[in-house]
């Protein structure tokens with residue numbers, strides 16, 4: 001088993017040129033044993049002169065794979081978004097939507113996907129010029145929304161999101177060719193050390209952990225409730241966290257965390273009375289449009305992975 005190094009070392013694998021989108025440069029869920037190899041894509045695609053992030057912020061993102069900002073959303077927009085969420089929580093029709101996901105073993109709402117297409121407030125948040133400008137700079141291109149969701153980790157009922165790399169899923173199940181996407185978590189309620197904050201492994205984005213197990217049909221119907229497949233194995237995860245540690249950015253409503261598509265992250269359950277309700281919007285580079293899923297199965301629904309209209313923001 002290859003050891004986890006703090007810094008990427010020369011890959012033992014010859015980097016595969018991106019000569020065809022069908023080339024699987026990050027094979028996963030194909031072997032009976034896990035593997036770890038270097039990332040084959042840049043982390044930061046843009047320059048300090050290309051947007052609002054200064055050179056120090058870009059260096060931090062390059063090194064850690066995430067950036068946290070205490071207050072980005074205007075108070076009025078934040079208030080509108082919190083009110084819109086409250087209406088969704090109490091609208092009985094929401095429970096019938098295909099893009100609504102419930103906690104494992106309960107009927108507690110866990111996530112609502114494609115919220116950027118839901119109403120004007122959620123679209124304003126997901127298309128926020130400050131967020132889009134940072135995403136364009138990090139990805140070095142125009143961007144579109146690959147996925148958006150509210151993860152409403154309710155008080156007492158919010159269940160965990162086990163450790164994973166989003167890119168592993170987006171590559172295998174959605175056909176995302178390269179690591180050129182970034183997630184933006186926007187707090188609608190305070191994210192404290194106690195109510196299940198996003199936990200990230202700083203520097204984990206430099207290595208790709210190939211997972212074991214074969215992707216079943218319609219895997220999303222299970223994985224969005226509790227992801228047991230396409231997650232790092234305990235041995236590699238132990239080595240990774242022993243080497244790199246865990247950081248859990250906290251902040252008030254309106255705080256924002258950008259995290260690279262391959263940064264390993266997860267979150268614990270919420271046994272406090274206080275919800276940890278966050279909007280997650282995923283910006284993908286328009287140079288990184290989805291191809292045929294590398295698992296060979298049918299593409300996931302459009303409300304999970306956009307492939308119908310690549311609306312440049």
Ligand code: 6CS
Nearest residue numbers: 161164166169223224227
């Ligand atoms: O499968 C997905 O796209 C979703 N699953 C997780 C655990 N994080 C990313 C995304 O929400």
Ligand code: FE
Nearest residue numbers: 164165166265
């Ligand atoms: Fe995730």
